[in-house]
Amino acid sequence: MNLITLSIPLFFLLMGVEWLCGRIQGRRVFRGPDVFANLSLGAAQTVFTTVAVGLLAGAYLSVYQHRLLDISASSALAWVVLMLGVDLAYYWFHRASHRMNLAWAAHAPHHQSEDYNLAVALRQGPFQPLVSRFFYLPLAWIGFPPAMFATAAALNTLYQFWVHTELISRLGPLEWVLVTPSHHRVHHACNGRYLDKNHGGILIIWDRLFGTFESEEERTTYGTVKPVRTFNPLVAALAPVGELVARARKAPRALDKLKVWFMPPEWSPPGMEVPATETVVDRARFEVSTSRRVALYVGVVGMLTLAVTVLFLVRSRSLSQPERLAFAAWFLVSLGGLGGVLEGKRWGPMVEAVRLAAAPLVVAVL
Known part of the structure; x- marks a missing residue:
């Protein structure tokens, strides 16, 4: 390890x-x-x-x-x-x-x-x-x-x-x-x-x-300039790439389609909308309304999923590459399913059912 x-x-x-x-300080961390x-x-x-x-x-x-x-x-x-x-x-x-x-x-x-x-x-x-x-x-x-x-x-x-x-x-x-x-x-x-x-x-x-130093002088607002607005980890991980793909498709010239990937985030090809770069101050944080039952499910099952993941990390050297890839696929489905359940998506429980059915096999392999 x-x-x-x-x-x-x-x-x-x-x-x-x-x-x-x-x-102790009366703060919700x-x-x-x-x-x-x-x-x-x-x-x-x-x-x-x-x-x-x-x-x-x-x-x-x-x-x-x-x-x-x-x-x-x-x-x-x-x-x-x-x-x-x-x-x-x-x-x-x-x-x-x-x-x-x-x-x-x-x-x-x-x-x-x-x-x-x-x-x-x-x-x-x-x-x-x-x-x-x-x-x-x-x-x-x-x-x-x-x-x-x-x-x-x-x-x-x-x-x-x-x-x-x-x-x-x-x-x-x-x-x-x-x-x-x-x-x-x-x-x-x-x-x-x-x-x-x-x-x-x-x-x-x-x-x-x-020349990139800045001291902390004003109240901070955290997050990205364009908020991702999701707690689904799979969606959050893929969203930045999806945005780049969309921008590359919209770029009018072939050279601009390539440059989109290597230019700074605020750059935009001629004729396209400039990405948001404005100052962000005191923006309301993204929230999701969920029942205690759903929150408890995601919390407990999420921690169990992370525990299985730690087991995978401990045992990874003894696993074959196909077994590692199979676990990674199961893990990605787990992130998407749990995130869907948390945010009340209709497809969330179905994805969860599939990956929970496969969980015993995953644990057995580990």
Whole structure:
């Protein structure tokens, strides 16, 4: 198991601490439907990474075969340089993800939540690893071993978990060096002055050096400029890609159909409507009205589905690729079905019935 999978109990423990602290302060930190979507999207990325591990690891290994140096994992200096390198690569990946439509479509699900809490840290774009891995390949070429890189990348990801909270204010001198909750609240805001700012993972110095730093000065409104307006994780994951496909189809020229995928989100071909980029302030959050019975069903069955997913992650190395793909298909149907039930879609119970019928077989295979 990797560090991220091993940290799952800690994630839930800290979310419980955040909920308790919020209760003490008289604040509602979590909304059930949003937490369901966050956890489901995080699990979806983990499942995708497990299924595509050969492709993702293969790219790094291929470059590593042509490395400049043989770097030892026993060198403390090498670890320091690698952690700095991973953080710098993450900064440029993160910045590019906000400035190129194709990368933004993979990253956007992380920003869709209109809340800001530790559960949002777990909300990830399922296909984001396909984009991010390219930015780390120079580290393979330099000569950092794959296992060493995987550990450093996991540590970089784990650091970013705690900055997704509104319950920690500014942290004095640390604000000058490290990414803090205050910095990252700015990054998740869709206020005009906050858009595309504070991309750092661990260190905020990259944003200060490269001109993308913005301090937290005004009240934040979270989410994407164009809200996704759904708690169905499958719909949320696919919506950004669907929007790009629609824009490419509407583009009048063949070159513009291609450029749509690589231009910034605010770009639009001549003659087409310009995407929304206006300042967003105090926007009402998306809500869904559901009965307690439905909420209880989604909560309980959703947690059981996530438990089966953790079992899949633990056992994944012993499974064949067809078995991994079959689980991934079942998991995607689970997300769509539970999301449909939560939002009262007529097709939701039918999808749920099919995937629940297949659940015993899935568990048996695991």
